[in-house]
Amino acid sequence: MTTANPLLDATVAPFGLPAFGAIDSAHFRPAFEAAMAENSAEIERIATDPRTPDFDNTIAALERSGRRLRDVGAVFWNLAATDSTPELQAVEREASGALARHETEILLNAALFARVDALFSRRESLALSPEQARVLELIHTRFLRAGARLDESARARMTAISERLANLTTTFAQNVLADEAAYVLLLEKSDLDGLSEDFRAAAAEVARERGAPGKYGVTLARSNLETFLQSSTRRDLREAAFRAFAGRGESGGDTDNRAVIAEILRLREERAKLLGFDNFAAYKLDDTMAKTPAAVRELLDRVWEPALAAAKAERDELQALAQRVGDNLDIAAWDWRFYAERLREEHYALDQTALRPYFSLDAMIAAAFHVAERLFGLRFVEVHGLELYHPSVRVFDVRDAGGAHVALFLGDYFARPSKRGGAWMSEFRGQERLDDDVRPIVVNVMNFAKAPEGETTLLSLDDARTLFHEFGHALHGMLSDVTYPSIAGTSVARDFVELPSQLYEHWLLEPQILREFARHAATGEPMPEDMLERIARSRHFNQGFASVEFCASAYVDLDLHERGAGRDFDAGVFERESLARISMPQEIVMRHRTPHFTHVFAGDGYSAGYYSYLWAETLDADAFEAFVETGDVFAPQVAAKLREHVYAAGGRQDPASAYLAFRGRMPSVEPLLRQRGFSASRDA
Structure with missing residues (x-):
């Protein structure tokens, strides 16, 4: 480059921070290009190294490679998520596919994989440390899951799929962001009944920032919206805000995500089948603790039955409360939080406005x-x-x-x-x-x-x-x-x-x-x-509702990735049919509806994996009991084991082994059910 680029400059700000003040959106394209070229040269040197493969010249060399690309990417993806601009979004649309293609080409490099595979085949004789053995295992698995053993035609198709998926998931995320950014429900002073003084002050600031001084603004940020739905006495306004929130990604306009979802699902299924799996869910879960879709469904089913019963009882209580105070209505999704807060106050004398x-x-x-x-x-x-x-x-x-x-x-x-x-x-x-x-x-x-x-x-x-x-x-x-x-x-x-x-x-x-x-x-x-x-x-209050809205999203996510999307796929119809199979109450809407389910469609992280929060809860409920059993929730000996085997350990051993090293045993689902109030001792 003929001009300085702070993303490629060796100098950094204090503590190694990026030089944010010097970075402009125009720096990212050339920085990505230079960093990818540098990484490609590193990979070529490793793949063509004439020496016999060993851990240092192959695995450690791979670990050292791509550092500049990681640094540039870290700055870019963080800014694209937290302080996006049209210029950054244009770079994101362009870079996502190029980066996916770059990564896939590395993982499908036949000469490189041959070196990794040779090392893996004689791993028992290499005298590796446990951490080195784990890194070798994970890298080998990563190559296999990318398709390193496929023939040339299939590898080319995998590269094309990866690039297209990166573009589609970027489009999905940008569409949701656009819908969220475009919406504000502007209120007059006469519309504020039920809203706390601190909420009103924050809403006035929102309106001022949106160019409407003197008014009050409600956005689609979950924290802001939840408080509004809990507090506003204006049912019509609650409905308007809730419908906007639930309808993100399916406006019918340029930001509609339904066609994007269908193509993502078809490509994910094709990728899984190229690798020999029945469906994408089976592929995605193969290297998790759960291992199979059946294991995930078993956990969801264990929670769903008591959660659904609790949610129905909660709904009946809310309906009775509405009738008791003279509100002649059937509880709808935009009413649940409002009446739940009234019921919480009635049962426990807890007012969220007084708590804040x-x-x-x-x-x-x-x-x-x-x-x-x-x-x-x-x-x-x-x-x-x-x-x-x-x-x-x-x-x-x-x-x-x-x-x-x-x-x-x-x-x-x-x-x-x-x-x-x-x-x-x-x-x-x-x-x-x-x-x-x-x-x-x-x-x-x-x-x-x-x-x-x-x-x-x-x-x-x-x-x-x-x-x-x-x-x-x-x-x-x-x-x-x-x-x-x-x-x-x-x-x-x-x-x-x-x-x-x-x-x-x-x-x-x-x-x-x-x-x-x-x-x-x-x-x-x-x-x-x-x-x-x-x-x-009140810790178990409204847990039926919370569990149902979460589990519904997890079920739909799993269904989408087990069943895939045919050519006539309609995301809305699929969602409704999936929810009908589990008898989803009409008064509750899944926590993340399909057209804006960014966990699942704005990247690959939680695809077929939204259940992970519930799976981890079986661990965390049991893990906290390790402290409680000592009589000290800060017990030093338990905290030391937690740090060593969980917080500090990264991925140096498989998760089950890490948990066993901390706790000495694996948990059952019972602590989770107790934590959610679904055991025999459930509080009122």
Whole structure:
């Protein structure tokens, strides 16, 4: 290149951060091209190395290759998700296919695979460390699952499928983002009945940012929408907002995803069958803890029956409440959360509006940090003055008990139109120590409604759970302690990756944490003891609803990838038929409807794998009991084993072995059923 490109420059910002201030969207195309060319040259050298294959000149060399491409990609994909622009979206559409083709060509390189395969065939004689043996096994499996043993014609088809799928999943994600960004429900002051003062202030800020000062805006960010549906007394407005949320991706216009879904499903099925599997679900689950679609269905069925019974009982209670207060209506999807909150208040004297002042964003961040210090000896020191990709992002130097740098943690907490919906953890740099001790740079992304300048951002209890959940993922990345980058941090089986995050949620509601951090934002007074008790007693409230909306999405995901899509496939019809088979209540809508199911169609991560949250919950329910059994939820000896075998271990051993090393046994489903309130001791 004749001009400097900060993405390719060796100089970086403090802590190894990307030089965000110098990066422009125009830098990404040439950076990707240069990094892919460099990686291709690295692969060629490994594949044509005249020396006999050994671990260092083949496997370790593969681990070292592509570092610049990983760095460029980390910056790009994080920005494309959190601060997207039309220019970045154009690069995304172009780069996704090129990167998929590049990766597939590496995995289908016959000479390269021959070296890997030769090493794998004599792995018992190589005197490898356990970590090296695991890396070799995983890399060999990755080549096989990409089609390395296929004939030339089939390999060419696999390359074409991978490239096309990358383009389609990018289109899917951009369509959902476009629908979310385009929508705002503008309200007048007379429309605000039932909404808390902090919600009104945040809604006024949304409207101002959308060019409608003096009005109030409701967006499709889940946190914002859920609060509106729980609180607004205006049924017509609740219906309008809910229908917009549920209808993302099926507008009939340029952002309609239904044809995109059909093509994705056909290509995934074709890829699976080229590799000898009956369907894509069988292919995708083959290298997970579950192993088979039948095992996933068995788990879903164990939860579905009691969940459905509970949800029907909950519906009847809501209907009776509506009639009792004089509302002559049949409970609909946009009513459930509203009447559930009235019922929660009636049963437990818990009002979400009254709870929110005790869950300020700053206090919940501090609580998450405190738990990490108690469990793992970490300290979080906020760093100011660094140039980041958005002014609202906060950054923390993570240190161990001795003061040594462990990781850099970024918190991107607020919703904005340029950010895709949801919440997630990602990395700008992963941990490794193959040549140097590389410390990770981890980011948590949320979509909370920001309070006006100078006011305190308040969270719902569900928001606070989300924060703890994603911070559990962040710790999985920050505490990673392995040699090889391909097994670092969250590079584990999909149905194991949710264990560290879901387990971390447990500490939020521990009384000692709430007593210290759940303090009223205005007065600083701790949460009253009777409120703590009522929160504990309400832990199973509305669990039928929550379990049904989740399981429905998991069933539909599995059905889609077991049955595939014929030429006359209609996503809406398929969804309705799939839900009818499980007797889905009409008053509940699946948590992620098919046209905007980004977990499944905006990439390959959770395809045929949305069940993973439930699978991991069988582990996390049992794992937390390991602490409870000691009488100390911060028991040092249990925390040390948890860190060693789960949070720090990455993928250096298979998930079942990792869990057994921590717990000494595998769990049954019973702790999960108790956790959801579906055991014989279920609370009212």
